[in-house]
Amino acid sequence: MSDDLQFAARRNPNEPEFLQTVTEVYDSIKVVLEAEPAYRKAKIFERLAEPERVVMFRVPWQDDSGEYQVNRGFRVQWSSAIGPYKGGCRFHPSVNMSIMKFLAFEQTLKNSLTTLPMGGGKGGADFDPKGKSDDEVMRFCQSFMGEMFRHIGPDTDIPAGDIGVGGREIGFMFGAYKKIKNEFSGVLTGKGLSYGGSRIRPEATGYGNVYFADEMAKTAGRSLAGAACLVSGSGNVAQFTLEKLLHLGAKPITASDSDGYAHAPEGLTSDMVEFIKDLKNNRRGRIKELAEAFRNVEYVAFGRNGSSGLQWNHRADCVFPSATQNEINEGDAETLVRRGVWLVSEGSNMSATLGGAAVFQKAKILYAPAKASNAGGVAVSGLEMCQNSMRHQWSAEEVDRRLKNIMVTIHKTCLETAARYNRPGDYVFGANAAGFVKVAQAMTAQGLV
Secondary structure (H helix, E strand, O other): OOHHHHHHHHHOOOOHHHHHHHHHHHHHHHHHHHHOHHHHHOOHHHHHOOOOEEEEEEEEEEOOOOOEEEEEEEEEEEEOOOOOEEEEEEEOOOOOHHHHHHHHHHHHHHHHHOOOOOOEEEEEEOOOOOOOOHHHHHHHHHHHHHHHHHHOEOOOEEEEOEOOEOHHHHHHHHHHHHHHHOOOOOOOOOOOHHHOOOOOOOOHHHHHHHHHHHHHHHHOOOOOOOOEEEEOOOOHHHHHHHHHHHHOOOEEOEEEOOOEEEEOOOOOOHHHHHHHHHHHHOOOOOOHHHHHHOOOOEEEEOOOOOOHHHHHHOOOOEEEOOOOOOOEOHHHHHHHHHOOOOEEEOOOOOOEOHHHHHHHHHOOOEEEOHHHHOOHHHHHHHHHHHHHHHOOOOOHHHHHHHHHHHHHHHHHHHHHHHHHOOOOOOHHHHHHHHHHHHHHHHHHHHOOO
16 A cells, blocks of 8 residues: 555544545546656645545434434535535435545545536435435424534535435525525525526436446447446436436336336336336335336345345446445446446446446446546536526526536546546546546645645
8 A cells, every 4th residue: 555545544544435435546646646746745645635624513303203313414525626615415324424525535526527616525414314204304404504504605615415315405404594594595506496496407417427428438439329228226316317318219227226126128118217206206115116017127125135236137238326335346347247238337426346446447348437427416516506696597408508518528538638648548547637637736726725
């Protein structure tokens, strides 16, 4: 392990997700550090491996039975070198400091790639909205914002949604912020259209991922049309990945949740995708209900041990992991390569483990890391910030056009950066190096702060 990584490991013990992403990024940028000695002299990597600020706080709230509950809240403000902190909030029992730091670090480089002036941050709480009433979620969100409001603002830190934080949660948090601060501002993104949100924001991450994958395929002289695609997850990212794949003539064949996955050998139809949207967004049901509603869909349960790798056993051309981090391990990756997969584009953050990613790279398949391929969500969040500043709302067509242009630009930047450092076609290297260089240039220009 290099001295740079040992420095990070010593300062962040027992934080495996964070150290995983730092290691993955360092493996790319060490080439940049060798080529740019000024960055090493200024200790840019060591400084970037530390957040500018971490806030951790208690979130007390009362459930419907009158019982008092306490959760832990976080906001990690990683880098403001190129703009105000920007990144989602995640409500899930797995949330801890390691996951928050990994997401905020990734977000910093991802936001750098979008071409928009946004720094990196992330937040959330170990609260599980699953099974909670609307009133319980509202009381939690109001308590959460009762502390969070001190640390955010439209020119300081602009949170958004993530796992467990959708339109309902954003609305409750925005209402609480507005009441506390007595101001109507663009402090959150992912808002409803009736109070300052952007069209195409719900679709953005999924659409952007498919736009990026389409560019990769074209570069290799291939097409998504007719391609059998494995998609994991059934939340926002997965839903609109499925939708855009159908728009481009691809054949998505799976969707999943934490209990199991649905498999449609002949391909999921637009009616099935609409069913999934209603199931997850309105009825908050389980993916097995898709198989119960459509006779040409089968359901496979993961079991108590969570053998989610079962969904990767099907023959496919392309894979769009869209559920959570580390959902593809080394064995899963080997299975996918063996079964003929030629493209993997990450919709979830850090979808593959280090071992899984190494398998994809060794096999020389088209492999897009999340900081490039799922940047569409934060890109449209940035466009929402722009619209809020102008007190204006663009059409869906205008936002979608801008989103596609951003994803095409990110793809081009990754390829050009990889080629510049003699790593042609390496999207992982290109994304890491390009994101790092922009932040490093800003940090160098601003001095030791």
